[in-house]
Amino acid sequence: MSLQVFLLPDLGEGLVEAELVTWLVNVGDTVHVDQPIAEVETAKSVVEVPSPFEGTVATLHGAEGDTLEVGKPLISVAAPADATTDATTDATAAVEAAVPAAAMTPASPAPAGAQAASGSGNVLIGYGTSGHGGPGRTRPGRRQHLTGQLEAPVAGPGRAHLVISPLVRKMAHDHGLSLAEIPGSGVDGLILRRDVEAALAPAPAGAVSSTGTAPAGAVSSTEGGDAVDPRTGLHVVARTPLTGVKKAAATALTRSRREIPEATVWVDVDATALVELRRDLKAKDGSAPSLLAFVARFVTAGLERFPQLNAQLVSAGGTDSLVDFDGINLGFAAQTDRGLVVPVLRRAQGRSARALDAAIRALTGTARDGKAGPAELSGGTFTINNYGVFGVDGSAAIINYPEAAMLGIGRITDKPWVVEGELCVRKVTELTLAFDHRVCDGAVAAGFLRFIADAMENPAAVLADL
Structure with a gap:
């Protein structure tokens, strides 16, 4: 079966990016032409994006909360066996070459160094079939946990970081954390809620990131270890990036x-x-x-x-x-x-x-x-x-x-x-x-x-x- 890659379309009015709010389909689902596949938030509004292809969802390029650029891959759909390849654009071949074949199958392990095509550095792994008897809206609560199907990721920089729970991804996103910098304590390196909470805990005084510099938005610490804003002297409750x-x-x-x-x-x-x-x-x-x-x-x-x-x-x-x-x-x-x-x-x-x-x-x-x-x-x-x-x-x-x-x-x-x-x-x-x-x-x-x-x-x- 040929692979058809749908690029995030031009959203009009000079908009060049959008935040992925919700996936409405899962890997393995069957989709039809004009079926909504995702909700994205632009600088103007939240809109549903319909699929131009019919077939089986092979890859979701990005996680909920990621910011995607217009013209970059949004979803890959495997066309039915009797479909022609004319619908696949020239850009599809380039994207297919960049995306490892193993990543196209939800049960396959992510190879070392694999990254999402959206450029986020996170690979969306662990979404099973919708479990509701067919395509359509699939909310996070209906997604199956496929941890047992995943092999252990290769440690080191650029490894594929595993996140199953949308709650965990949202929690990291709302606090401006990069999943690439959070070690997973779950099975096969799965990133759990406690891992994000640990990353949110204040670092010891004088701590620096692996690059040797203070993390972006870093705050000072009291002797008790609580995060304190250096200008006001007040405890920092949360940092919420402006989006959409x-x-x-x-x-x-x-x-x-x-x-x-x-x-x-x-x-x-x-x-x-x-x-x-x-x-x-x-x-x-x-x-x-x-x-x-x-x-x-x-x-x-x-x-x-x-x-x-x-x-x-x-x-x-x-x-x-x-x-x-x-x-x-x-x-x-x-x-x-x-x-x-x-x-x-x-x-x-x-x-x-x-x-x-x-x-x-x-x-x-x-x-x-x-x-x-x-x-x-x-x-x-x-x-x-x-x-x-x-x-x-x-x-x-x-x-x-x-x-x-x-x-x-x-x-x-x-x-x-x-x-x-x-x-x-x-x-x-x-x-x-x-x-x-x-x-x-x-x-x-x-x-x-x-x-x-x-x-x-x-x-x-x-x-x-x-």
Whole structure:
């Protein structure tokens, strides 16, 4: 049977790597074309990767928690006996030559010095058949323990390090440990949980790695042997590397602060009329757009009047240029279990508040489920950040690079307000606009923000013209 090697595909939007979250198949499973074989987390989202081949899984190139590069082997599939070899690319032959034949069979021992094709230095060994009667999603709890089928690894640098438990791999990954540096105390050198815990234990004072230098991220030790941060003097509980969405967000926020000279304007708004409008619509029709959807409609109308805030400043070849767009791609900051993301509603201009409400709900739901792809999480021209849902009034927001502005909405709360010379209690919120001062001046930013505020204070008049 010929071997077909599937390379991690181009994930779009310039993404060059992805973290392997979960294998959905095991060595020995039968897979079909378009069957999901793995979940990977990119800088944008968590996505399922389907198989382009049909056959039997021969090799899984990497362990859960590994970071794989686009274009590197993800999985090798042995084609059925009657299949042609045309589907195998020229790169497959090179990969086959680099991967020992023994590694293609799950029951075969790993030869000395063998490494995973992903470049991680770890060979994924010990995954049996799924045990559920056929291909499909296979979670770690269903994998069979094949320790008895493995021969002892050859000791020394570059040996194949054995890890069966996904928990052990995750534990090492979360603490930034390399499995290649952890000796296994289990049968045939199997790395167990106690081995990772031992590696996490603080080293004696003055200890160095086998290379003669202090390990990366090393901390000092007290006389009692506890790990202590040398700067703060506090005990270190854990070190968690930034990966995936959180790493991408950190990079974008840092770049925004470094490159964009931002300014901020804000205004308190009496949103009582808008709240009452929504209440009346809900009482009449049984449903009504969210307050965020109404604000989004006002924003698209405001950007049509002040298009500078929908532009972007682009630097290329030593020249700075202002780029104007013929549409509005509206982003909405959303907090998810994997961190802050900004799903983007493309071509939001001209949509009604009801249409915006439906689209926003669907898009943010997809993002919170981790199913939004690069197309849904990129390409924005303006962002709305509704931080009021967290119970705060205002925020000095960081612009979503490379956009020119971000509108922040604080919580709506009862406050004293003067109406026609009389003091009364009103529904008040604070709007904040952070803008790139290279793109527009304060008059444009203030004009846009005042337009949104006036629309919220007198929504019926504005909506009549939209």
